[in-house]
């Protein structure tokens with residue numbers, strides 16, 4: 101699979117990658133709303149989020165800012181939906197976000213032409229980056245109720261019988277296991293939206309419409325060389341629709357199953373390659389929001405996902421984690437404590453699976469609920485010396501460094517050496533994450549007596565760029581200045597020619613030959629063999645960590 105990527109990169113062929121779950125496993129995703137990310141001519145028009153209007157971002161604009169994304173260490177982007185949406189204003193503004201499909205067979209001309217979208221895809225592939233496209237399959241939008249089916253939609257949707265009979269989903273329909281069964285039939289067959297902008301629920305029980313979507317997604321993958329999809333409102337279509345859909349897509353797909361319960365979300369991982377990590381997102385946000393948060397709830401949720409997700413396989417390959425997205429208030433708008441923000445931001449990068457960062461988080465954006473959380477990024481000037489830009493860069497670098505030293509890093513389950521309501525010691529060798537919700541006025545002293553490193557091994561905390569030396573038992577004692585997270589990797593795993601903590605790094609960043617899987621370096625031996633054998637033979641319970649003060 102790497103060979104295909106490499107060849108395509110070298111020859112700059114706009115190839116169909118057919119990127120699989122394992123191709124995606126080592127990547128990290130930068131998510132943005134095309135209309136709000138970058139303009140074609142580099143201009144900075146005003147953009148009042150409360151108005152809900154198109155602000156001018158385009159696919160060509162995105163091409164011009166790929167350096168900005170790649171310099172933070174991201175190697176994939178997730179862009180907002182690309183297809184033709186309702187034109188004009190509604191009670192909720194215009195369809196700048198892309199979630200109001202009118203015609204899935206045409207593109208949204210506000211963002212550019214087919215050749216512009218292909219140019220974005222090519223530009224990404226030339227950099228070895230991936231394109232993930234957001235898609236809405238469950239419904240089409242309408243500016244009136246009932247929709248004017250014949251005049252508004254094109255075939256096969258230009259008839260009322262292509263849709264489920266109108267009824268509105270309400271809060272009591274959503275199952276909330278283990279105590280409330282809800283009514284999943286209504287979730288799948290009634291409508292989202294309201295009488296202002298109804299979201300007409302497509303009859304995905306009709307075999308012709310099912311076949312339309314399977315053909316459509318295969319064609320999208322081919323036409324625009326798409327590497328992956330984020331599937332909107334996946335829980336609103338029967339689960340077994342997705343099995344052949346994702347096979348037709350031919351690339352990795354991550355479904356949005358918005359729910360606060362692993363019991364509800366988990367089964368979707370049998371029908372889709374991956375789901376957004378919503379069950380963990382809830383305790384992530386509440387856990388790091390303030391010093392009263394409960395990080396034990398986050399740990400519990402991760403352990404549930406690890407034991408129940410997937411087709412009996414490792415859960416890390418079936419989740420994509422995030423702190424912010426276009427549907428939720430920004431974390432930075434809910435606390436101003438930068439240490440709490442840095443701890444919460446670190447989470448998706450140390451959690452199992454694939455990390456996603458929502459644009460603007462790195463610039464310290466604070467927007468509240470939709471539409472306030474959809475700010476124009478150009479208003480930030482794309483500054484790269486901001487603390488959270490550097491934080492994102494460090495977190496991506498730590499992940500890559502750990503993977504370069506341990507070829508099984510990405511499919512090793514996160515283990516909790518120690519956790520409480522206020523702190524987490526999480527290990528995925530050779531990465532050790534020390535997270536706290538005590539805030540910037542605290543300075544926790546960490547003592548992890550059996551951290552699994554080599555005796556006296558040189559480590560780097562990529563967050564503060566400080567050196568930490570393991571003790572004679574491979575344990576770690578360190579102070580987290582200002583309540584910041586600590587994310588430790590061996591100095592020998594960190595790229596000394598890279599852009600993160602360069603002066604402390606002693607490695608080449610390639611694990612002393614990533615491509616051959618050569619195990620000769622000391623980083624590999626200490627990180628891979630030493631760690632796994634300790635965990636396997638002694639078990640996680642033998643790791644004792646103490647948090648002093």
Ligand SMILES: *[C@@H]1O[C@H](CO)[C@@H](O)[C@H](O)[C@H]1NC(C)=O
Nearest residue numbers: 151153189190191192193194
């Ligand atoms: C769009 O509609 C909203 C809600 O009715 C209104 O506040 C806004 O002024 C309209 N904008 C334009 C440009 O017509």
Ligand SMILES: *[C@@H]1O[C@H](CO)[C@@H](O)[C@H](O)[C@H]1NC(C)=O
Nearest residue numbers: 205206207315316319320323
């Ligand atoms: C594939 O999609 C393109 C662009 O939307 C369209 O022009 C073409 O007709 C589609 N082909 C098929 C076979 O659906």
Ligand SMILES: *[C@@H]1O[C@H](CO)[C@@H](O)[C@H](O)[C@H]1NC(C)=O
Nearest residue numbers: 268269270271272273283286
């Ligand atoms: C929600 O839908 C159910 C039908 O399943 C109905 O009985 C109930 O009254 C609705 N609730 C509201 C608040 O509309």
Ligand SMILES: *[C@@H]1O[C@H](CO)[C@@H](O)[C@H](O)[C@H]1NC(C)=O
Nearest residue numbers: 267282283284285286287289
């Ligand atoms: C769920 O909703 C469907 C469709 O409205 C209805 O036929 C069914 O009786 C409901 N089931 C329960 C258990 O209420």
Ligand SMILES: *[C@@H]1O[C@H](CO)[C@@H](O)[C@H](O)[C@H]1NC(C)=O
Nearest residue numbers: 359360361379382383386397
């Ligand atoms: C999510 O679920 C947990 C556990 O049931 C609950 O304590 C919490 O309040 C829920 N969060 C939200 C936002 O519903």
Ligand SMILES: *[C@@H]1O[C@H](CO)[C@@H](O)[C@H](O)[C@H]1NC(C)=O
Nearest residue numbers: 343369370371372373374411
């Ligand atoms: C899960 O396993 C079932 C049964 O083996 C298989 O049919 C299905 O394709 C698998 N799903 C995924 C997403 O791998």
Ligand SMILES: *[C@@H]1O[C@H](CO)[C@@H](O)[C@H](O)[C@H]1NC(C)=O
Nearest residue numbers: 394395396397398400401521
């Ligand atoms: C924190 O979460 C854990 C695990 O969900 C729970 O057992 C505990 O009661 C919670 N603590 C508080 C103070 O809510």
Ligand SMILES: *[C@@H]1O[C@H](CO)[C@@H](O)[C@H](O)[C@H]1NC(C)=O
Nearest residue numbers: 122125414507508509510511
């Ligand atoms: C883990 O990932 C590595 C590298 O991609 C792969 O060689 C190995 O087979 C994977 N192991 C499992 C159990 O999936």
Ligand SMILES: *[C@@H]1O[C@H](CO)[C@@H](O)[C@H](O)[C@H]1NC(C)=O
Nearest residue numbers: 595596597598599608609610
């Ligand atoms: C190490 O960093 C240098 C400079 O940024 C870069 O050219 C090289 O590709 C990196 N090595 C790896 C394996 O990422």
Ligand SMILES: *[C@@H]1O[C@H](CO)[C@@H](O)[C@H](O)[C@H]1NC(C)=O
Nearest residue numbers: 592608611612613620621622
């Ligand atoms: C691999 O690491 C060893 C020990 O650090 C070093 O001597 C050697 O030059 C490295 N080889 C390559 C190809 O980087």
Ligand SMILES: *[C@@H]1O[C@H](CO)[C@@H](O)[C@H](O)[C@H]1NC(C)=O
Nearest residue numbers: 612613616617618619620621
């Ligand atoms: C592995 O590394 C050793 C030491 O640097 C070197 O002699 C050997 O050729 C390498 N093997 C491969 C397959 O690259």
